[in-house]
Amino acid sequence: MQVKAAVAHVPGKMVIENVELAAPKATEVCVRILAAGVCHTDSAGLNAVVPVTFPAIFGHEGVGVVESVGVGVDTLAPGDRVILSFPSCGHCKYCIGGQPYACDELNRLFFDGSYKDGTRRFSKDGEDISSFFGQGSFADHVVVDARNAVKVDVSDEDLVKLCSLGCGVQTGAGAVLNTLVPRPGSTLAVFGCGGVGMAAIMAAKIRGCSRIFAVDVVPSRLELARECGATDLINGKEVDAVAAIKELTGGGCNYSVECTGVPMLINQALSCLCRLGRCCLVSVTGDAEVPIALEPQLMNPSVSLIGVTEGGANPQTFIPQLVHFFKEGRLPVDKLVKFYKFDDIDTAFEDSHAGVTIKPILLMD
Numbered sequence: 001m002q003v004k005a006a007v008a009h010v011p012g013k014m015v016i017e018n019v020e021l022a023a024p025k026a027t028e029v030c031v032r033i034l035a036a037g038v039c040h041t042d043s044a045g046l047n048a049v050v051p052v053t054f055p056a057i058f059g060h061e062g063v064g065v066v067e068s069v070g071v072g073v074d075t076l077a078p079g080d081r082v083i084l085s086f087p088s089c090g091h092c093k094y095c096i097g098g099q100p101y102a103c104d105e106l107n108r109l110f111f112d113g114s115y116k117d118g119t120r121r122f123s124k125d126g127e128d129i130s131s132f133f134g135q136g137s138f139a140d141h142v143v144v145d146a147r148n149a150v151k152v153d154v155s156d157e158d159l160v161k162l163c164s165l166g167c168g169v170q171t172g173a174g175a176v177l178n179t180l181v182p183r184p185g186s187t188l189a190v191f192g193c194g195g196v197g198m199a200a201i202m203a204a205k206i207r208g209c210s211r212i213f214a215v216d217v218v219p220s221r222l223e224l225a226r227e228c229g230a231t232d233l234i235n236g237k238e239v240d241a242v243a244a245i246k247e248l249t250g251g252g253c254n255y256s257v258e259c260t261g262v263p264m265l266i267n268q269a270l271s272c273l274c275r276l277g278r279c280c281l282v283s284v285t286g287d288a289e290v291p292i293a294l295e296p297q298l299m300n301p302s303v304s305l306i307g308v309t310e311g312g313a314n315p316q317t318f319i320p321q322l323v324h325f326f327k328e329g330r331l332p333v334d335k336l337v338k339f340y341k342f343d344d345i346d347t348a349f350e351d352s353h354a355g356v357t358i359k360p361i362l363l364m365d
């Protein structure tokens with residue numbers, strides 16, 4: 001079928017045009033996209049910071065309605081509302097063990113743009129086009145594997161606000177709820193109050209942390225962080241964040257999450273911890289070489305540094321939990337979003353880059 005999509009023929013530039021979309025194969029479904037969030041990893045892909053095969057269609061926070069299903073798909077049916085998330089092979093020992101975020105095929109399935117069988121679904125004039133994260137949801141229809149389409153029970157009005165549950169929110173909330181799992185009453189610092197960091201703050205509140213430090217350099221983001229659950233706001237441009245956290249906690253906090261994408265800040269996220277503290281790194285920083293003083297920062301204070309992809313989540317079980325928290329008013333991700341017409345995709349990317357909008361969402365109609 002012919003679909004409308006934002007195609008990057010070369011790095012750095014997208015053009016909205018008609019392309020061909022193949023029918024779903026076995027284990028796959030075709031989804032009519034209602035909306036798609038813009039994540040920083042889309043920019044990383046568009047600018048070839050991660051290994052993408054061009055031409056490519058970006059977008060990996062799609063939501064929509066199932067239109068048709070491939071042979072053998074028995075978990076989804078036409079008409080189902082779905083949140084699309086990251087792909088995984090389903091066969092490696094990590095996928096079988098319920099840890100698809102550690103899938104052996106992650107790099108190829110996320111970035112290269114091919115599906116599990118190595119082929120692609122979009123094309124134009126006989127040339128294959130990659131689908132970022134097995135989605136390519138900057139398009140009015142996509143084909144995805146049923147593994148990365150999560151059925152949810154929400155109205156269309158809510159569904160379009162929940163795009164980032166598929167990546168950004170899952171990443172930040174999951175770093176806290178799945179990876180760090182803070183004890184109620186403990187203290188936690190979040191570096192970077194973008195979509196990922198705000199979700200980490202909301203999750204820390206859900207876990208009952210007693211002090212939640214929000215560190216950013218943009219005053220309006222810090223104010224919003226308070227609405228999301230932060231108890232202490234720290235402007236990293238004006239004060240020494242590490243000294244402030246150590247003073248306010250009497251020696252350092254128990255947990256930290258690094259969500260700025262600024263490589264050197266990992267040192268602050270480690271240094272603000274007390275002994276036995278644990279830091280979760282979720283930022284995508286390219287291949288920057290960041291010096292970490294292993295003995296004084298990690299070994300001596302018995303501090304752990306944990307890297308995690310996609311919030312250590314199994315989307316099929318974690319996204320419904322996040323939807324439940326949203327319905328209860330405990331995960332107010334609607335505070336982060338601003339809607340854009342699909343045709344204004346370049347403005348949405350610019351506003352995200354400039355820090356004007358935390359979570360731009362493209363509406364396909």
Ligand SMILES: NC(=O)c1ccc[n+]([C@@H]2O[C@H](COP(=O)([O-])OP(=O)(O)OC[C@H]3O[C@@H](n4cnc5c(N)ncnc54)[C@H](O)[C@@H]3O)[C@@H](O)[C@H]2O)c1
Binds near residue numbers: 196215
């Ligand atoms: N691990 C994963 O699976 C995964 C998934 C999604 C996103 N990410 C990555 O997570 C990171 C955060 O994503 P996002 O969408 O929230 O990004 P964002 O750009 O919206 O947020 C980053 C925040 O950091 C703040 N910041 C910048 N410099 C700072 C400094 N010196 N001190 C304090 N704060 C500073 C910015 O003001 C901004 O609010 C990105 O690197 C993104 O690529 C990782």
Ligand SMILES: [Zn+2]
Binds near residue numbers: 093100104
């Ligand atoms: Zn796998």
Ligand SMILES: [Zn+2]
Binds near residue numbers: 040
């Ligand atoms: Zn993402």
